[in-house]
Amino acid sequence: MNLELQMIGTGSAFAKTYFNNNALLTDGAFTLLIDCGVTAPLALHRLGKSFDDVDAVLITHIHADHVGGLEELAFKMKFTYKRKIKLYIAETLVTALWEHSLRGGLYQEGEITCLEDLFEVCPLAPEQAYDISGHIRVELIPTRHIPGKNSYSLFINERLFYSADMVYDPGLLQQLVERRGCRMIMHDCQLEGPGEVHTTLDELMRLPEQIRSITYLMHYADNKDDFVGKTGGMAFIEQGRIYSV
Numbered sequence: 001m002n003l004e005l006q007m008i009g010t011g012s013a014f015a016k017t018y019f020n021n022n023a024l025l026t027d028g029a030f031t032l033l034i035d036c037g038v039t040a041p042l043a044l045h046r047l048g049k050s051f052d053d054v055d056a057v058l059i060t061h062i063h064a065d066h067v068g069g070l071e072e073l074a075f076k077m078k079f080t081y082k083r084k085i086k087l088y089i090a091e092t093l094v095t096a097l098w099e100h101s102l103r104g105g106l107y108q109e110g111e112i113t114c115l116e117d118l119f120e121v122c123p124l125a126p127e128q129a130y131d132i133s134g135h136i137r138v139e140l141i142p143t144r145h146i147p148g149k150n151s152y153s154l155f156i157n158e159r160l161f162y163s164a165d166m167v168y169d170p171g172l173l174q175q176l177v178e179r180r181g182c183r184m185i186m187h188d189c190q191l192e193g194p195g196e197v198h199t200t201l202d203e204l205m206r207l208p209e210q211i212r213s214i215t216y217l218m219h220y221a222d223n224k225d226d227f228v229g230k231t232g233g234m235a236f237i238e239q240g241r242i243y244s245v
């Protein structure tokens with residue numbers, strides 16, 4: 001069964017013309033929000049949607065463009081929609097998300113004292129596939145991003161690789177395509193400068209043509225249009241467009 005994936009934002013962390021790189025993945029009956037950055041509430045609003053359209057949220061790593069909208073999501077779920085949705089997150093990130101990111105804004109004596117007061121927390125072990133819905137199955141793949149910081153890319157339904165923010169790892173991409181049946185790669189893409197914590201366009205251009213032909217670029221800067229047609233055949237994913245994956 002095909003899924004529909006819609007990026008509510010395709011921008012890099014500090015992009016101003018694109019929202020944060022967050023996605024809605026749906027099987028028709030169930031909608032998973034992949035990352036929930038600072039701009040997620042407005043990005044959804046611009047698409048005529050709200051957090052009420054979301055059935056579960058999955059977090060790849062703790063940076064504001066991926067978790068900064070969780071405070072609003074949690075408050076809206078608790079006090080407006082009165083629902084506790086599932087929060088899928090690597091087991092290594094559960095404590096850090098609450099203690100280092102959300103507690104300051106969400107804590108309320110006797111009412112909200114831990115992540116479990118807001119979400120049905122589902123800690124995920126890496127390299128193990130989990131059924132998120134009847135038709136969505138996700139495996140976390142640890143990928144390098146910031147030294148000492150855990151970050152996880154996604155392998156969805158044994159066919160789509162969705163990169164978290166990650167440094168170039170051609171061996172992983174090659175292995176997924178050649179040995180695990182990966183048919184589509186959605187990759188973060190830093191258009192200019194050295195890729196210290198991200199993968200650069202120059203690096204992705206070095207991939208074999210067979211891999212580039214199934215690779216789509218996201219998490220890009222405001223000057224993306226300057227690079228259209230100069231990406232070795234890799235297409236930019238468009239914010240708001242619905243893709244069959």
Ligand SMILES: Nc1ccn([C@@H]2O[C@@H]3COP(=O)(O)O[C@H]3[C@H]2O)c(=O)n1
Pocket residue numbers: 012013014063064065146165196197
């Ligand atoms: N060592 C670092 C750490 C962070 N950064 C920038 O901060 C952003 C945080 O969100 P991101 O999407 O991971 O992108 C990071 C870099 O732009 C960076 O450029 N170098």
Ligand SMILES: [Zn+2]
Pocket residue numbers: 012013021063065066165219
């Ligand atoms: Zn990011």
Ligand SMILES: [Zn+2]
Pocket residue numbers: 061063145165
């Ligand atoms: Zn990041």
